[in-house]
Amino acid sequence: MLSSLYYSALRGTGLTALARRLRDGALILCYHDVVPAGSSEGDPAVHLPVERFTRQLRWLRDHYTVIPLLELTARLAAGASVRGVAAITFDDGYTGTFTLALPVLRQLGLPATVFVVAEAPGQLEGFWWDHPVVAAAVTPERRQGWLTELRGDAQLITTALGAGSAPAPPPTHVPAGWNFVAAAAAAGIDIGVHSATHRTLTMLDDAELEREIKTAAEIIYTRTQAEPAAFAYPYGIWDPRVRRAVRATGYRAAVTLDYGLNTSATDLWSLRRLNVPASISQAAFAGWAAGVRPTAPPLAPARRLAVLVVEDEDNVRRGMVLLAKRLGHDVMSVGNFAEAHQRLNEAAERYDVFLLDVHLDDEHTGFDLFEQLRGEGRGRERRIVFTTGDSISARTRDELQRSERPVLRKPFSLHELSEMLERVAGG
Numbered sequence: 001m002l003s004s005l006y007y008s009a010l011r012g013t014g015l016t017a018l019a020r021r022l023r024d025g026a027l028i029l030c031y032h033d034v035v036p037a038g039s040s041e042g043d044p045a046v047h048l049p050v051e052r053f054t055r056q057l058r059w060l061r062d063h064y065t066v067i068p069l070l071e072l073t074a075r076l077a078a079g080a081s082v083r084g085v086a087a088i089t090f091d092d093g094y095t096g097t098f099t100l101a102l103p104v105l106r107q108l109g110l111p112a113t114v115f116v117v118a119e120a121p122g123q124l125e126g127f128w129w130d131h132p133v134v135a136a137a138v139t140p141e142r143r144q145g146w147l148t149e150l151r152g153d154a155q156l157i158t159t160a161l162g163a164g165s166a167p168a169p170p171p172t173h174v175p176a177g178w179n180f181v182a183a184a185a186a187a188g189i190d191i192g193v194h195s196a197t198h199r200t201l202t203m204l205d206d207a208e209l210e211r212e213i214k215t216a217a218e219i220i221y222t223r224t225q226a227e228p229a230a231f232a233y234p235y236g237i238w239d240p241r242v243r244r245a246v247r248a249t250g251y252r253a254a255v256t257l258d259y260g261l262n263t264s265a266t267d268l269w270s271l272r273r274l275n276v277p278a279s280i281s282q283a284a285f286a287g288w289a290a291g292v293r294p295t296a297p298p299l300a301p302a303r304r305l306a307v308l309v310v311e312d313e314d315n316v317r318r319g320m321v322l323l324a325k326r327l328g329h330d331v332m333s334v335g336n337f338a339e340a341h342q343r344l345n346e347a348a349e350r351y352d353v354f355l356l357d358v359h360l361d362d363e364h365t366g367f368d369l370f371e372q373l374r375g376e377g378r379g380r381e382r383r384i385v386f387t388t389g390d391s392i393s394a395r396t397r398d399e400l401q402r403s404e405r406p407v408l409r410k411p412f413s414l415h416e417l418s419e420m421l422e423r424v425a426g427g
């Protein structure tokens with residue numbers, strides 16, 4: 001709720017667009033299952049209702065150039081521009097992906113890669129994490145244990161929990177049969193490999209690893225007549241040994257669940273993805289696809305602060321004022337050095353915190369204001385937080401270090417801003 005307000009505020013100020021521009025990276029979305037409208041069965045983080053899925057993809061089509069995953073990775077490899085580029089992927093190969101998601105993609109003219117678990121098709125009992133006994137027992141700590149000590153192994157986990165056979169899941173919630181997979185491959189959907197048994201690869205020995213990486217690809221080729229070229233790590237878990245094995249097997253790319261965008265500097269065998277939580281609001285989806293992800297923000301500040309924002313870019317300034325106001329503070333803002341200089345001369349004592357853009361205009365930087373306050377000899381420069389863009393010059397980095405003042409990198413989350421303001425105001 002609060003985070004969706006936050007994203008709406010961002011959207012209104014153009015900060016989302018700014019973030020997209022700042023983050024000149026390629027977006028790879030990760031979906032799992034798509035289920036009938038109104039369906040409430042299974043983990044909502046995995047089984048996304050089709051109406052919400054459709055809304056997200058329409059938005060994606062309107063804001064990004066959606067290309068096949070392997071074309072995206074080829075562009076990254078070639079150092080070509082990936083600005084505004086996105087790819088769509090699905091993990092696990094659920095039936096709902098083939099029966100509900102792919103028709104939407106076809107209708108919108110969007111390509112996709114589906115990562116199939118090679119030994120899963122035909123398993124009518126579904127994946128272990130969808131088992132009602134497992135779902136009822138899961139906590140973040142237990143899940144961690146299941147993925148490490150129990151190696152993400154369905155047999156070990158359900159046995160440990162005494163989870164017997166469950167009532168059959170809805171048809172969309174089980175792995176798709178080979179007939180669906182092969183038909184999709186023939187229709188031009190890229191089929192990738194999501195291991196053979198969906199165990200935690202980092203916990204397996206070399207022989208088991210080979211089955212998960214190499215044999216899995218052979219099974220999928222035999223069943224679909226399409227040679228898979230991309231790999232998705234089960235649970236997003238990988239390490240250098242697993243990555244090496246995937247690369248050595250001949251895959252052209254591999255995707256993780258590490259959050260982030262991809263640039264020509266990103267390793268092709270540990271690509272980042274944005275795992276789409278099923279419960280995400282449309283506004284949050286937009287902000288979050290742009291690389292703006294908030295953590296849970298506090299509802300009210302410990303104390304109401306007077307904040308001065310000095311920022312030359314209008315959109316950014318409006319966004320920062322809105323965020324600081326949302327945190328319950330009194331916020332003033334100025335857009336250039338001259339105004340800021342004057343404000344500090346007249347009323348520097350009024351402010352608890354100064355948010356200073358390091359870059360102001362061709363002649364002035366935030367450091368000039370820092371020097372002005374320091375020159376007073378009253379310690380007010382210790383109320384400064386510098387703000388910077390994604391990349392800064394070596395000179396700016398040196399100056400930041402010399403100032404010994406904290407830095408917020410734009411775009412920052414509401415939570416980051418909140419923490420920084422409390423920290424600086426608290427001395």
Ligand SMILES: [Zn+2]
Pocket residue numbers: 091092194198234235
């Ligand atoms: Zn998976």
